[in-house]
Amino acid sequence: MSDQVPNFTNESIARILLELYGLEGDISPLVSFEDQNALIKTSGETYVFKIANQKWSHEFLQMQTNVLGYLKDRAPELVFPDIVKTFQGQSITYVDGFGIRLLTYLEGDLYTHTPKSPELYQDIGRFMGQFSAAMVNYSAEVEEGSDELWKLDNVMACKDYLSEVLDADAKDRIARLYDVYEEKILPKLSGLRKAVIHGDANEQNILVASDNPKKVSGLIDFGEMQWASQVNDLAITLAYSLLGEEDIAMASEKIIEGYDNEFKLLKEEREILYYLMAMRLVTNITMTSYAARLFPENVYILIAQKPARALLKKLENEKYILA
Numbered sequence: 001m002s003d004q005v006p007n008f009t010n011e012s013i014a015r016i017l018l019e020l021y022g023l024e025g026d027i028s029p030l031v032s033f034e035d036q037n038a039l040i041k042t043s044g045e046t047y048v049f050k051i052a053n054q055k056w057s058h059e060f061l062q063m064q065t066n067v068l069g070y071l072k073d074r075a076p077e078l079v080f081p082d083i084v085k086t087f088q089g090q091s092i093t094y095v096d097g098f099g100i101r102l103l104t105y106l107e108g109d110l111y112t113h114t115p116k117s118p119e120l121y122q123d124i125g126r127f128m129g130q131f132s133a134a135m136v137n138y139s140a141e142v143e144e145g146s147d148e149l150w151k152l153d154n155v156m157a158c159k160d161y162l163s164e165v166l167d168a169d170a171k172d173r174i175a176r177l178y179d180v181y182e183e184k185i186l187p188k189l190s191g192l193r194k195a196v197i198h199g200d201a202n203e204q205n206i207l208v209a210s211d212n213p214k215k216v217s218g219l220i221d222f223g224e225m226q227w228a229s230q231v232n233d234l235a236i237t238l239a240y241s242l243l244g245e246e247d248i249a250m251a252s253e254k255i256i257e258g259y260d261n262e263f264k265l266l267k268e269e270r271e272i273l274y275y276l277m278a279m280r281l282v283t284n285i286t287m288t289s290y291a292a293r294l295f296p297e298n299v300y301i302l303i304a305q306k307p308a309r310a311l312l313k314k315l316e317n318e319k320y321i322l323a
Contacts, residue, residue: 007036047084051099057144062092083102107210109208110203120208120213129259136230146224149287152236155181155283156186159178161287170285174282180275181279185275192268200221202240229276231265234256239281243307245311281315282312285309
């Protein structure tokens with residue numbers, strides 16, 4: 001519902017920042033689909049101000065906050081945003097029914113704008129492997145993620161949207177992939193290791209060090225956290241990291257090797273990894289096709305899925321799936 005989506009003015013944000021945190025600075029919007037985010041630049045520091053959609057439960061927001069504190073202790077070698085508390089020591093406050101949080105801003109270049117290399121691929125795997133290892137013993141407060149249709153364990157639900165895919169070649173490939181997935185992969189999900197996962201290590205959320213383009217400098221946006229098959233974090237990372245990559249063998253092997261060095265993959269996870277990766281691409285293609293019909297004026301929605309369709313086709317042509 002539209003009244004659940006925050007739409008605070010810069011003046012309102014400025015007032016909240018001053019009253020709750022004692023901060024003043026320049027405010028500029030950040031892209032967000034269902035929430036509202038803003039970049040705050042003060043004279044000394046930069047922050048990310050987050051206003052949550054009212055449909056997210058307090059428990060879900062609190063888990064995102066708690067995980068950042070947990071990782072600071074369990075994975076100090078990794079870099080994530082820090083929570084900035086209010087004058088009253090609160091991590092989350094509510095204004096007009098909307099959850100308010102303030103996070104530190106992480107420096108770094110978005111992975112999508114960074115030159116790719118075998119060393120960077122390996123380091124992406126290293127980072128996500130250390131993340132998975134750290135999350136093994138985290139007890140989930142809630143099991144939800146932000147959107148049921150984007151949960152990889154729930155990818156069968158996206159099959160209802162296959163008719164939205166206009167590209168005939170992609171539609172045929174996805175239909176055949178669903179047949180194989182339902183018969184051979186889906187029955188294995190219940191036996192996989194489960195944990196709280198990040199759920200969205202995509203090309204916009206992985207940061208690369210500005211002074212070292214072969215090194216991951218951080219991971220942001222924990223809004224897709226969920227209780228799920230733990231290997232999904234690696235599958236999702238592969239799906240987004242390999243967009244536009246010609247040498248799938250090299251890139252995927254480097255990411256998997258980096259991950260496995262830090263968090264040993266089980267045989268049953270390795271056997272289905274490329275199918276899980278492919279099904280994340282399926283989610284991307286089907287759900288952006290659906291979104292394109294809802295928002296026909298947005299010409300960028302279908303453009304954004306082109307590399308996903310190309311990668312899915314490449315996975316079949318090179319016999320990673322449907323062989």
